[in-house]
Amino acid sequence: MIFYGNELVQQTLRQMIQRNRTAHGFLFYGDPGLGKKTLARRTAAALLCSGAEKPCGVCKSCRMFQDGVHPDVICAETSGKLGGFSADTVRQICTDLATPPNEGDAKCCFFFDCDKMDPRSQNLLLKAIEEPQDYAYFFFTAQSPAALLPTVRSRIIALPLGPVSEEQCRSALEAEGFAPQEIQEAVGVFHGNIGRCKDFLQQEPIRTVAALTKSAINSIISRNEYTFLQAAAVLGKQREQALLFLTLFDRTIRDAMARKYDASAACIGCDAEGAARLSERLSAAGGQAMHLAVDKAYAAIQANVNLPLALSALCASCMDAC
Ligand SMILES: [Zn+2]
CATH class of the missing domain: 1.20.272 (Zinc Finger, Delta Prime; domain 3)
Structure with a gap:
């Protein structure tokens, strides 16, 4: 599947992976609907992939990833009224990261929607991010980069996602089978934000x-x-x-x-x-x-x-x- 727009960000990620010099932590930030989680998942899939063109979509790792059963993928669960990550969740993940990967040579850890992540949980995670295991990779998403503490942010790469062109947005929606007339209406409201256009349509x-x-x-x-x-x-x-x-x-x-x-x-x-x-x-x-x-x-x-x-x-x- 094509990831539309944000070419510079995509290029940065591709080059890192091709040269085998990937950062250990990423923050994708921007408005809701811009594809932060999709790009985080895709980057992780590329790191875990054993094929040539990463992510290849057909190797064992890619298939497990797509089916949501990859043993080296950890998705931190939110809890509580505010939807943050509890200290217990973070401790559990740190423990999990101490053991090497089951399949390849990477373990990927997702912290999605970090806008409500409290400083305490972030501080608990700090050590793991500061001195990561060779195989550990962290992916954060948030609306604002300020969601993460400066100490955390200084250890990871923050990549902003922006809207795509209206033309790209139309192509993306057409590819998902929406009718031209309704696409026109959605783009008239949410312009180059593919996710929000889809929300509008659905x-x-x-x-x-x-x-x-x-x-x-x-x-x-x-x-x-x-x-x-x-x-x-x-x-x-x-x-x-x-x-x-x-x-x-x-x-x-x-x-x-x-x-x-x-x-x-x-x-x-x-x-x-x-x-x-x-x-x-x-x-x-x-x-x-x-x-x-x-x-x-x-x-x-x-x-x-x-x-x-x-x-x-x-x-x-x-x-x-x-
Ligand atoms: Zn693959």
């Missing part, structure tokens, strides 16, 4: 949030506060959806502002048409005020303020701003 709630965001943008343009409040009422029932709404809404306002200065500016929001119309009536100060109102709503939701309240405050500020 998850009704995400399509609903995108539609409500468009409706909110439209209600600002037509000064129909009631429609915005209706959207807010639906979004106010679910925190994750409200947060996604804020992200899409903010990006669309950014598009409207960008269009004031450059009509051909690439869009990052979910409503190119709405952004174009909004840009005609939004002043620079108004756009700034709406950004701030989004920030405020975001902070309020993070602080567990009542969701509908935070969203209706946003609505009032946006109506005032435009």
Whole structure:
């Protein structure tokens, strides 16, 4: 399977593996949906592979890896309310790493979604990362590189993943069998983020949030506060959806502002048409005020303020701003 985009990162990894000079620790970071885990798994599969073209996909190791039964692959499990890694989990992994690999000459250890990994667990792991066994490799993924302590980060290679081009994204989605019309819709919302486009195509709630965001943008343009409040009422029932709404809404306002200065500016929001119309009536100060109102709503939701309240405050500020 092709891994689209992020050519520089892919090239770095390929060269390391070809020259047999691979780092022992990696952090793949970036927004959700950009393929951090996929690339971590692929790199590990290449290290474990005994074929010529790594990962070959057909050797014993590759087959075990694909079936999720490779004995030299350790995937740290998250636990607790925050979804971090417990001290026990980390200790268990350190113990496991003390014994050499069963199959080839590598043992690969995954720590996915490290944004909630606490400093204590990281410190427990530090020794294993600082002086790794020859065969030990660590793969971390996180949204921000700051998820890991500077002491951990200094011992590993941090690789940022970005979105792919919209064209690459379309190819990736076509290869998975999605229809051109629905692909167009997904790319219009999430652009070069393949994972998020797939979420859009496969998850009704995400399509609903995108539609409500468009409706909110439209209600600002037509000064129909009631429609915005209706959207807010639906979004106010679910925190994750409200947060996604804020992200899409903010990006669309950014598009409207960008269009004031450059009509051909690439869009990052979910409503190119709405952004174009909004840009005609939004002043620079108004756009700034709406950004701030989004920030405020975001902070309020993070602080567990009542969701509908935070969203209706946003609505009032946006109506005032435009
Ligand atoms: Zn192989």
